[in-house]
Amino acid sequence: MNQLVFATANKNKVLEIQKIMDGHYKFLSLMDIGCLEEIPETQQTIKGNALQKARYVYENYGKNCFSEDTGLIIDALNGAPGVYSARYGGPEKDANANIDKVLRELGATENRNAHFKTVIALILDGKEYTFEGIVNGTILKNRRGSFGFGYDPVFLPLGKFKSFAEMSSEDKNKISHRGIATDKLKSFLLNL
Ligand code: ITT
Numbered sequence: 001m002n003q004l005v006f007a008t009a010n011k012n013k014v015l016e017i018q019k020i021m022d023g024h025y026k027f028l029s030l031m032d033i034g035c036l037e038e039i040p041e042t043q044q045t046i047k048g049n050a051l052q053k054a055r056y057v058y059e060n061y062g063k064n065c066f067s068e069d070t071g072l073i074i075d076a077l078n079g080a081p082g083v084y085s086a087r088y089g090g091p092e093k094d095a096n097a098n099i100d101k102v103l104r105e106l107g108a109t110e111n112r113n114a115h116f117k118t119v120i121a122l123i124l125d126g127k128e129y130t131f132e133g134i135v136n137g138t139i140l141k142n143r144r145g146s147f148g149f150g151y152d153p154v155f156l157p158l159g160k161f162k163s164f165a166e167m168s169s170e171d172k173n174k175i176s177h178r179g180i181a182t183d184k185l186k187s188f189l190l191n192l
Contacts, residue, residue: 002026002189005033005065007057012149013068013178020173020182024190033061046071046083047130050121058123066122066185070177072151074114074139077105085151095150102139102154112138116155116177120185129188133180148172 006014006027014029021027030036039056043049046069053067071085081088081102089097106112113136120131136158143153145165152164157175164172173179 003028003064005030005057005061005063007035007039007053007065007067009038016169016173016178017068017182019169020179021186024186028063030057033057033063035061039067041069044083046117047119047121047132049083050119050130051128054121054123054128058126064124066120068118068120068178068181070116070118072102072114072116072155074102074106074112076109076111076113077102080105099143099151099154102151103141106139112140114139114155116151118177118181120181122185122188131181131184131188133177133182133184135175135177135180 003026006017007030008014009030014027018027035057039053041049041052043052050067050069053069054065057063057065057067071082073079073082081098085098086093089099089101115134115136118133122129122131138156138158140154140156140163143165144163145153145167147167147169148165152172155164157164160175164176
């Protein structure tokens with residue numbers, strides 16, 4: 001089976017992507033290749049950060065790899081938290097603190113439109129490819145559900161009645177930013 005390094009420190013992302021890819025590839029984690037340091041994420045865009053993480057692994061470990069970067073973009077907050085989604089509520093990257101800050105900043109604001117955006121950056125033998133996925137929705141006034149991770153309890157996808165945290169991972173993956181971007185990656189890899 002083909003092997004690819006998934007350049008992420010986030011175990012939830014690995015689990016979600018394994019399910020979507022359906023056993024077609026064997027993914028190696030950063031730990032599997034001995035990459036224990038924190039990979040820099042200092043770019044101003046989601047695509048820039050995804051490319052930066054994949055290039056870091058390719059250049060330092062010489063392995064074919066992909067990374068992904070995701071941001072939650074909230075219209076009434078001028079696009080925040082955006083590229084700062086992981087650390088929005090503080091440096092400890094705590095999901096509860098992140099959600100608390102979003103709810104605090106939005107207050108009673110009526111316009112709660114938002115979208116998640118994922119960019120996957122793939123490097124195969126030095127060639128770079130990117131795949132994007134977006135899901136539109138709104139930010140709820142209170143948390144709902146206990147599945148998923150990150151901002152899932154306050155994200156209601158457009159046209160749905162359940163928050164991401166009220167959906168099974170299968171149902172979330174069918175419509176999510178990461179599901180869409182990963183389907184594009186999957187089609188690309190299977191057509192090589
Ligand atoms: P990496 O090692 O891949 O960088 P990370 O957890 O730092 O992992 P990101 O920078 O891409 O990941 O994540 C930005 C934030 O968005 C982070 O707080 C996540 O919890 C959150 N997030 C990412 N995907 C999400 C999803 O599907 N649902 C809810 N929140 C999500």
